[in-house]
Amino acid sequence: VQLQASGGGLVQAGGSLRLSCGASGRTFSSYAMGWFRQAPGKEREWLAYISASGGASKYADPAKDRFTISRDNTKSTVYLQMNSLEPEDTAVHYCAASRPPTSSSYLRGTNGYNYWGQGTQVTVSS
Numbered sequence: 001v002q003l004q005a006s007g008g009g010l011v012q013a014g015g016s017l018r019l020s021c022g023a024s025g026r027t028f029s030s031y032a033m034g035w036f037r038q039a040p041g042k043e044r045e046w047l048a049y050i051s052a053s054g055g056a057s058k059y060a061d062p063a064k065d066r067f068t069i070s071r072d073n074t075k076s077t078v079y080l081q082m083n084s085l086e087p088e089d090t091a092v093h094y095c096a097a098s099r100p101p102t103s104s105s106y107l108r109g110t111n112g113y114n115y116w117g118q119g120t121q122v123t124v125s126s
Helices: none
Strands: 003-006 009-012 017-023 032-038 045-050 057-059 067-072 077-082 091-098 120-125
Touching: 003 091, 017 032, 017 091, 017 120, 032 067, 032 077, 045 067, 045 077, 045 091, 057 067, 077 091
Parallel strands: 009 120
Antiparallel strands: 003 017, 017 077, 032 045, 032 091, 045 057, 067 077, 091 120
16 A cells, blocks of 8 residues: 655644555455654654444544544545644654554554555644
8 A cells, every 4th residue: 555645735833734645456345544743853643533334433632522533435535624633743753554454543653554655744833
């Protein structure tokens, strides 16, 4: 699976962005997907994941009530809608795919994923 993230950019505090991650291959619908971010000098941080079917999703505290993860299996694409952005959200954002069988207990960490996109920069100005 090859992943291509897009949609990052520069936005003012309080603004919104929608990240997209397109996947190659015909098995996208069998992969759980996650979004992470990494700020300079910090470890990669999990934000959200969504099950293969799209029926279940979980969020880390920084993403709760502001971000929404979704997917369209017909388009082999996963999205991250980010609202009420803050300067602290500035980071490179990565999408990742988890090859089945997937255990949800591993999807909150980087070790739970087998494939990574190249990252897209999100910069929030104050």
